[in-house]
Amino acid sequence: MGQSTPTARLPVLIIEDEPILRLDAIDMVERAGFEAVETTSVEDAIGILERRTDIRIVFIDLDMPRGVRGIEIAAAIRNRWPPIEIVLTAASFAKADLDLPVRAEFYAKPILHAEVVAAMRRMAAHATG
């Protein structure tokens, strides 16, 4: 996983309901030097974002079958917390063609950790800079 820049442990909210993928995502952000904040549902995610105002990056799996569709949550986050950066992933190719919120980045599954981490680091640099 290349160089591990000791960025101040910036929290990244991971919204993923598939346990193994969630584990992997947590592992990925932690090894990249972020603090992983996890949740399995969209409803919880809103609650966390309301409490944890320090969260600047959100990683969302659009394939979550339950609750509101991922893409709508992403749009809601963008509207409610404009400074928050959004990283999206999905297995379905077609979803990449959906209207992504502005500044959101999409990485098709299976994701390459290096790519996603690089994106998060760019966002973190922007958020803290």
Added chain:
Amino acid sequence: MRLIVLYSMPQRPHRGGVGAIEHGCGNDVVQGGSEHAPATDVKDLLRTRDWAATPLGPVADWPQSLRTAVDLMIASGYAMCLAWGPDRTFLYNQAYAGILGRRHPRVFGAPFVDVWPEVWSEIEPLVDRTFAGETSTFDDMPLMMTRNGYPEETWWSFSYSPVRDETGAVAGLLNVTLETTSRVLVERERDAATRDLRDSEAKWRSVFETLQEGFVLGELVRDEHGHVVDWRYDEVNDAWYDLMGVPRGQAVGRTIRQVFPGIEEAWVREMAQVVERDRSVRFTRQLGSSGRWYDGVTQRAGGDRFTVIFTEVTERVLRERRQAALIDLNDRLHEETTVAAIASAASAILAAALHADCGGYGEVDAVAGTVTIAQEWAAGDEVSLAGTWPIADFATSVEELAEGRLLDRADAPLRGRVRQACGEGAMVLAPIIERGVPAAILYLGTRRPRAWTREELHFVGEVADRLRLAIGRTRAEEQQEVLNGELAHRIKNTLSVVQAIAMQTLAGKADATSVEEFGSRLKALSSAHDVLLTRSWSAAGLREVAQGALSTVAGNRVTLSGPELMIGSRPAMSLSLLLHELATNAVKYGALRVPEGEVELAWAIACEGGVEMLTLRWTERGGPPVTPPTRTGFGSRIIRMGLTGSGGVQVRYDTSGLSVEMRAPIDQIGQG
């Protein structure tokens, strides 16, 4: 000179030879002076004849009345003869000599009886009556004459008038004749022409009346400004009445606007053009009031008159329309991709082809017993049938629809909204059965009562069949698309999970590079799936596959060139993994390691020994010097397996850079 006298009484019709007496000339022996050419000029004869030997006596003794009569006669240009005295001594002028033919000059001064012995019995009473003081005339007596060197039929009118002597007694008979040949011939010609005309008329009338085609002789009707506003039927045949559906005898003398109120303007305008431009026009046109089609020719017939000959082609026109509609339908069914669009196209085409007032497609809920119409077609702004209605309103039931037959509801009462929308005319329903249950109906209705013909019902059936097939195909495609999407989703999700498990398993045990390589290969495999998904898994474009495989590792630094080519799913997987390895290798050790390095991926198809071969060439330039690897890893093994997994790969480590050439027959690339 031969003379044949044809004689008939004037009141008889003079048809050639009827009542005629043919008189040979054998008896007419030339008498006296036969050794010399006899005098033929009547003036000479008058002077030289020995009149003392005749009952008239010497000329000097002739009474004044006789002399006057003879002088008058001789001087006349008309043929005349005179019979004088008790013996009816016969005298004549030069013009009359022609009538006598060879009898002249022998009979000059002979008794009348000797002049025309063969018809004397018929002439005698007339002669006697004349001597009794009466005048007799008879007209157009035929006479065969050879006056111009050939026998010809001539006609003469005679007038026998009494000539009185100084005492006032009838002493003679003057016969004034007038040749009427020309008149008779003219009359004959006229009669013949009249007869021919009558025969011809009868013939043509019979043709006219037995003609299968309708025939019209019409005349334009103009307003005071001379503009054509209508036209009148001067003559029509029986076929016309039958073809137009007008009771016999109800058109002649009336105008087309009177016979067909509200007729299309074209029926008047075209006739005016035919007359005004003096040219014939061929037409195929519908009479709106009856819906029947006619095909014919209109021609000018002099003045403001014209003729129309035509035949009904309703069946032909409708058949052609239906055929055109089916072709149109096929095109539309192939173009449209949703059930709604297909149903909409089918109902519109069906309604237009059959001139229906309403038509549409409704989905049947067999459990609820309802029909839900989303797609309808209606003429004008009719009441909409969009919505959900009881099946019973269509005068049918789920059970009846389930039989799958075409239902002709011509006489079944519609109900509710269906009745409002489609009227009380005729409705046809074509059920669409899916898995044994009525899934939908195609309906078609007319406001006015109408008997659907067998051909029309057949047509509805055909449209419904095609619609059924198209809907089945579309549903299958829709389903397949859903399945494909689901499958792709699952595969990629599974690959994600596999990757996550690998990461978790290998974390801290394997080196980071290997873990990264694994993820990258998995990603390349996944990109092939993306391309295949968009092509329904059967085949993918070589360019798209290459772009998908290269983009992650090499971005857009690889130049692609080659023709469009579809490759099968297995070659697509192989190519994805292979290109991923080549790109990874180029980034690590080759041309892509330095900014100025270039990579080209070029492919071409060539025929070699009758086999079409694909050649794919990966060429690196501008990179650091390359050397063959000392170890044969997974990457180089994948590369060596080539496009089909069975070789055909040539790897060259040139000083300018790595180059790889892969070859495979096209027929193996396109499959699997």
